[in-house]
Amino acid sequence: MQAIRIRDGIYRISANIGNKDLFEGIWPLPNGVSLNSYLVKGEKIALIDLVKDWDDAPGQIASQLASVGVSFDQIDYLIINHMEPDHTGWLRELREKNPKLQILASKKSIPLIKNFYGIEEGVKAVSSGDSLDLGDGKTLFFEDTPNVHWPETMVTWERSSKVLFSCDAFGSFGAMGNKAFHDELSASEKDFFDRETLRYYANIVSTFSPFVERAIKKLENLEIDVVAPSHGPIWREEPEKIVEQYAQYASWMKGPALPEITFVWSSMYGNTQRMVEPVLEGIRSEGVPVHVHRVPQEHVSFVLADAWRSTGIVLGMPTYEYKMFPPMAHVLDILDRSHVQSRTAFRFGSYGWSGGAQKQLEEFTSSMKWNCMEALEFAGAPDADDLALGRERGAELARAVKKMCQADK
Ligand SMILES: Cc1cc2nc3c(=O)[nH]c(=O)nc-3n(C[C@H](O)[C@H](O)[C@H](O)COP(=O)(O)O)c2cc1C
Numbered sequence: 001m002q003a004i005r006i007r008d009g010i011y012r013i014s015a016n017i018g019n020k021d022l023f024e025g026i027w028p029l030p031n032g033v034s035l036n037s038y039l040v041k042g043e044k045i046a047l048i049d050l051v052k053d054w055d056d057a058p059g060q061i062a063s064q065l066a067s068v069g070v071s072f073d074q075i076d077y078l079i080i081n082h083m084e085p086d087h088t089g090w091l092r093e094l095r096e097k098n099p100k101l102q103i104l105a106s107k108k109s110i111p112l113i114k115n116f117y118g119i120e121e122g123v124k125a126v127s128s129g130d131s132l133d134l135g136d137g138k139t140l141f142f143e144d145t146p147n148v149h150w151p152e153t154m155v156t157w158e159r160s161s162k163v164l165f166s167c168d169a170f171g172s173f174g175a176m177g178n179k180a181f182h183d184e185l186s187a188s189e190k191d192f193f194d195r196e197t198l199r200y201y202a203n204i205v206s207t208f209s210p211f212v213e214r215a216i217k218k219l220e221n222l223e224i225d226v227v228a229p230s231h232g233p234i235w236r237e238e239p240e241k242i243v244e245q246y247a248q249y250a251s252w253m254k255g256p257a258l259p260e261i262t263f264v265w266s267s268m269y270g271n272t273q274r275m276v277e278p279v280l281e282g283i284r285s286e287g288v289p290v291h292v293h294r295v296p297q298e299h300v301s302f303v304l305a306d307a308w309r310s311t312g313i314v315l316g317m318p319t320y321e322y323k324m325f326p327p328m329a330h331v332l333d334i335l336d337r338s339h340v341q342s343r344t345a346f347r348f349g350s351y352g353w354s355g356g357a358q359k360q361l362e363e364f365t366s367s368m369k370w371n372c373m374e375a376l377e378f379a380g381a382p383d384a385d386d387l388a389l390g391r392e393r394g395a396e397l398a399r400a401v402k403k404m405c406q407a408d409k
Pocket residue numbers: 266267268269270271272273318319320321322323350351352353354355356379380381
């Protein structure tokens with residue numbers, strides 16, 4: 001693959017990563033992911049963000065650098081926007097190939113560079129407002145954007161081209177293949193990246209939503225013609241779209257989100273399962289879109305993405321060893337860690353003799369500030385009255401969700 005020109009002297013250098021590994025060791029990548037680095041050529045040469053040794057990413061970027069006549073030992077500066085190893089894992093090897101390489105990173109990155117890679121020499125801390133003149137009209141400016149996604153995160157902006165190198169902010173899952181720009185994607189590819197951008201946000205960034213809002217506020221002072229993130233498409237037409245999209249995602253942390261419901265359920269022997277259809281019927285009778293996931297058959301990554309966008313949550317869960325059924329407990333733990341707050345929720349589920357899931361669930365839902373309807377629990381199999389009540393509760397939840405979203409307009 002060739003380096004792709006963004007503006008004169010500015011290129012995307014990107015590695016396509018396949019689908020066999022989990023991102024951060026947790027999140028599935030059914031359609032891969034891209035690791036985007038950027039080359040800025042003035043009289044001096046800067047590389048912004050690196051890769052780790054993953055699916056031959058170093059080889060992929062070496063050949064793209066070669067396509068614009070640059071080898072690793074010709075790079076003067078490496079700008080590290082973010083220390084996470086997907087962007088820095090190959091740092092020691094790059095330094096060995098290019099001992100004179102100067103590394104620029106935020107102040108908080110400096111101890112991390114030492115701790116992760118044992119590198120102390122040739123490292124310079126930069127902070128908001130600092131700049132680096134590369135000559136030939138190219139100047140890089142740095143802006144700290146703490147906690148988007150780690151505390152040391154910053155973004156880099158090139159003044160002449162107004163390109164923002166935003167690292168994890170405004171990124172997406174999904175490998176880009178030979179394409180670089182959002183405006184090059186077909187309608188179906190745009191839909192796909194819409195979904196993958198939300199899943200990436202929910203899985204990776206959601207916990208830090210208040211910091212995303214702060215960073216977006218800070219970036220209002222910059223003129224931005226192109227948003228160039230470290231994963232996924234580059235936005236050169238209507239770059240404000242992806243910023244608005246991220247602002248909307250961040251606003252969903254405390255709800256209400258969209259007038260939709262995420263319905264997640266689990267069952268060992270089919271008793272809880274018998275309540276799934278009636279509750280779904282009730283929801284659908286009110287015309288509210290519903291995203292259904294059965295766990296552990298489906299990965300929590302997809303549940304979290306849908307829960308992030310949904311104002312309503314349904315939990316179908318039996319009692320297991322006096323507590324919540326473990327696959328559902330895992331879902332709730334992930335929703336809690338990601339701060340999926342202030343949702344309107346309804347739980348149903350079966351128990352054998354004493355129950356216990358509900359008590360434990362209430363500890364979660366109160367810490368997550370969820371507004372919960374009365375739970376529908378039944379011993380063993382649900383009877384006809386239970387099933388009718390389930391349908392009613394589904395419709396009631398759907399009405400509550402519509403009302404909340406209406407009130408929020
Ligand atoms: C390993 C195991 C542990 C269970 N622990 C409890 C329990 O602590 N309290 C309870 O009331 N029922 C308990 N049950 C009974 C289930 O909650 C009950 O069978 C229920 O109907 C299962 O729902 P399901 O068919 O949707 O899986 C347990 C069942 C199993 C298999």
